[in-house]
Amino acid sequence: MMLARVADSLYWIGRYVERAEHMARLSDVMLTATLDRTEAATEVARIALAAVGDTEPEKALAPFKATQALVLDREDHGSIATSLARARENARQVRDQITTETWERLNLVHFRMTDPNAGRVFRDGSQAFLHDIIADLHLFKGAADATMSHGEGWRFLLLGVYLERAQLIGALLEVCFGDGKRKPITDHFALTSVLRMACALEPYLRVYTADMQPRFILEFLLLDEDFPRSLRFCTDRIEEHLAVIARNVEPGHANPERVAGRLRARLQYADMEEIQAQGASAFISGVLDECAAIHRMVYETFVAYPLEQRLPA
Amino acid sequence: MVPRDLVLCAPSYRREMQNLYVPHGAYANVCGSDLIRQPDGTFAVLEDNLRVPSGVSYMLANREAAKRVFPGVFRGAGVRSIDRYPDLLLSTLKGMAADWRPNPQVVVLTPGVYNSAYFEHAYLARLMGAPLVEGRDLVVHDNMVYMRTTTGLRRIDVIYRRVDDDFIDPLTFRRDSGLGSAGLFNAYRAGNVVICNAPGTGVADDKAVYAYVPEIIRYYLGEDPILPNIETFLCREPAQLSHVLANLDKLVVKAVGASGGYGMLIGPHSTRAERAEFADALKADPANYIAQPTIQLSTAPCLIDSAIEPRHVDLRPFILSGEKIAVTPGALTRVALRRGSLVVNSSQGGRLEGHLGHRRRP
Known part of the structure; x- marks a missing residue:
């Protein structure tokens, strides 16, 4: 049992933290890639920007400026600065529900971002700055895992993390493998960069070796059972957490755990041949739609439920 | 008396x-x-x-x-422990619940993160293991108070409220308050929930009541x-008022309802103009003031x-x-x-x- 408002805040902490981490990684890969002025580098910048919903082609030609805005711009709703500010704001609302260790980690990232010198630090060493943010957020998740009770609150936090991750990786895959109009990515460098954006390069190499095939990459990021950023892995966790959270809700409500279970099964028993025959784009957007539906149903079931249904008779 | x-x-x-x-x-x-x-x-x-x-x-x-x-x-001084405070507070609050409620649900009611004492509200809630609720988490139905949880509504027995009287129920007190919950006070009067401290205890903070x-x-x-x-002089008594007016430069004058160190005159540190201003205020509304000798804290x-x-x-x-x-x-x-x-x-x-x-x- 926990307050609906608290569950809501924890869920959003998870989402914002995951979003910030993903953005930081995309920015890092983009900056590193574009240190060489090659055709492939511009392609990488285009992919990274498109994956965060920015499709203006000229931005990909000025990657430093684009990342600077993506990281530090407080006006921008999608920037890392905004995501982290919101994560901390939510955490402050539920300060009594998260352990001091967990709160401290998030507060430290917040101080790093709001430091008056943050702009200069980013200019002088962008990669180091982004690397530190990612490391901080890993520490946050580690502290949450190691010190919080693995009860309902923790599950809402992780539900947010995995739902956000599924949607972010889904969006990245859609950009890379979905769009039929653009010519498929074949360049070796661009493909490794895509794997880096999903933090998947080393785990991929261990499974498929250095053989960079778009088909293998798609398969790995969609269907791998053990890699924590594959869609299948994310939906496994989403279902697992939802099933426990929904255990104590009276029957008759919307059924997010059922939708989550169906989505998990779809990814578990998917066949790569079929996906390709059907078109990866359709498959990925189907998964993304289901994720959006789960988000909606989580709200209807646990957070913003109509009072009339729950009043004692 | x-x-x-x-x-x-x-x-x-x-x-x-x-x-x-x-x-x-x-x-x-x-x-x-x-x-x-x-x-x-x-x-x-x-x-x-x-x-x-x-x-x-x-x-x-x-x-x-x-x-x-x-x-x-600390090692040498024999300092007594204060760690039990949250535990004592919780048992005091639980003891306020009706006898027939076996395991009373205690909550801390806060105005929210923008209140200057939010740290304290969250701190106490955490140490007591009680949910920290805001007005928007509460629902009153049939004179019972519930909070919105992930699994539905849950009945509340005792509210340790850190919201001022005026704001706890827009139906009874200030209408424009969004910090409380509509119907809360009726539930309290019906005996279905206990509000701690009780509304109206501010009467005892009054500096004139203090004198009694x-x-x-x-x-x-x-x-x-x-x-x-x-020693306190009540300006509402004519004899004491004239004593206060005669000794304004030695006394501390306080408005009875004010708190937070506002609305007071410290005689020895005041200017002639300030004293004149306070003298006028005293004559206009003597009952609103008390005076005390300036004490060297x-x-x-x-x-x-x-x-x-x-x-x-x-x-x-x-x-x-x-x-x-x-x-x-x-x-x-x-x-x-x-x-x-x-x-x-x-x-x-x-x-x-x-x-x-x-x-x-x-």
Whole structure:
């Protein structure tokens, strides 16, 4: 049992933290890639920007400026600065529900971002700055895992993390493998960069070796059972957490755990041949739609439920 | 014994509380009285805070910090532990619930993160293991109070509210309040939920009522007060008013309903113009003022800009009352940061320190 408002805040902490981490990684890969002025580098910048919903082609030609805005711009709703500010704001609302260790980690990232010198630090060493943010957020998740009770609150936090991750990786895959109009990515460098954006390069190499095939990459990021950023892995966790959270809700409500279970099964028993025959784009957007539906149903079931249904008779 | 109009006309008087009896007759479950040490070394009560006294979390958090910084001081000094405060508070609150509710649900009601005492609300909720709720989490149905949880509505028995009387229920008190819950007060009157402290306890914070406290103790308890009051002149009495007007430059004049160190005149530190202004105000509305001799508060050495300097302090112990009364063996020391200032209030930039309660020698 926990307050609906608290569950809501924890869920959003998870989402914002995951979003910030993903953005930081995309920015890092983009900056590193574009240190060489090659055709492939511009392609990488285009992919990274498109994956965060920015499709203006000229931005990909000025990657430093684009990342600077993506990281530090407080006006921008999608920037890392905004995501982290919101994560901390939510955490402050539920300060009594998260352990001091967990709160401290998030507060430290917040101080790093709001430091008056943050702009200069980013200019002088962008990669180091982004690397530190990612490391901080890993520490946050580690502290949450190691010190919080693995009860309902923790599950809402992780539900947010995995739902956000599924949607972010889904969006990245859609950009890379979905769009039929653009010519498929074949360049070796661009493909490794895509794997880096999903933090998947080393785990991929261990499974498929250095053989960079778009088909293998798609398969790995969609269907791998053990890699924590594959869609299948994310939906496994989403279902697992939802099933426990929904255990104590009276029957008759919307059924997010059922939708989550169906989505998990779809990814578990998917066949790569079929996906390709059907078109990866359709498959990925189907998964993304289901994720959006789960988000909606989580709200209807646990957070913003109509009072009339729950009043004692 | 206490003039009727003094209570009935107090701004914090709540007519809505008439004929309402609370469990154990405990209206002020948490009370923080401000004590000072007089020049002769005896302690006296400066002020009572029964409405929603704050600061206890600073006492607890400062103690933790002090232990980390000065472990040596603690080792030798025989300091008594204050760790039990959250536990005592929780059992006091649980004891206020109706007998037939076996495992009462206690919550802390906060105005939200933008309140200056939010840290304290969250801190106490965390240490008590009670949910920290806001007005928007509460639902009143059939005179029962519920909170919105992930698994539906859950009944609440005791609300430790850190929201002022005026804001707890827009139907009963201020209509524009979004901090409380509509119908909460009716549920309270129906006996289905207990609000701690009870609404209207602010009457006792009134500085004119303060003057009557020793008499109240003698009359109702038949015993002498252990801690004396500061000598207080009630300007509502014509004889005392003329004494006050004649000695404005020696006295401290306070508005009775004001708090936070506002609306007061410190005679010896005032200018002629300020005194004239207060004299006019006194004549216009004498009942609104009291006066006390200027007391030299005791000082404690404080670290100010890397030098040790004396600053005036007062002491706020916390008293819990429900089925039983408990006083925590420690207190909050508040410091007047400006040199020579006699106004000690956290709303005016006072700093807070923990105070160590020593074990009395047998």
